[in-house]
Amino acid sequence: MKKITVNGLFALLLLLMSLLPLAGAAQCTMCKTQVEAASNEKDGYDTTGLNKGIVYLMTIPYVLIGAVGFFWYRHTQQQKKKASTNGGH
Incomplete structure (x- = not known):
């Protein structure tokens, strides 16, 4: 019974960790857009x-x-x- 619980927790952890790169990739696009918008403006925003x-x-x-x-x-x-x-x- 204990081995099944450990394997289940490991599978759940692996599933959750596999979803992390999706959120990370979405954030990079937002950063890129923000930097491009700030660099095009003439307000002197330092990036x-x-x-x-x-x-x-x-x-x-x-x-x-x-x-x-x-x-x-x-x-x-x-x-x-x-x-x-x-x-x-």
Whole structure:
């Protein structure tokens, strides 16, 4: 029963993650349109910070995934160490 629940949660997570690029691609089009409109105007709107903002937003998912992977690895290593000190029990 537990294995079915874990597999179901994994499938749900995979499905939700597969929908994320659709939202990300739509946002890029909006950014491009905004920058083009701002650069055509003569009001002196500065668009140089936009690329830094995009890079900043891109790094957040990688940092979160890396942190989860690190803690998962550390937890697994602690479990292995604990099992070896208990004589395999």
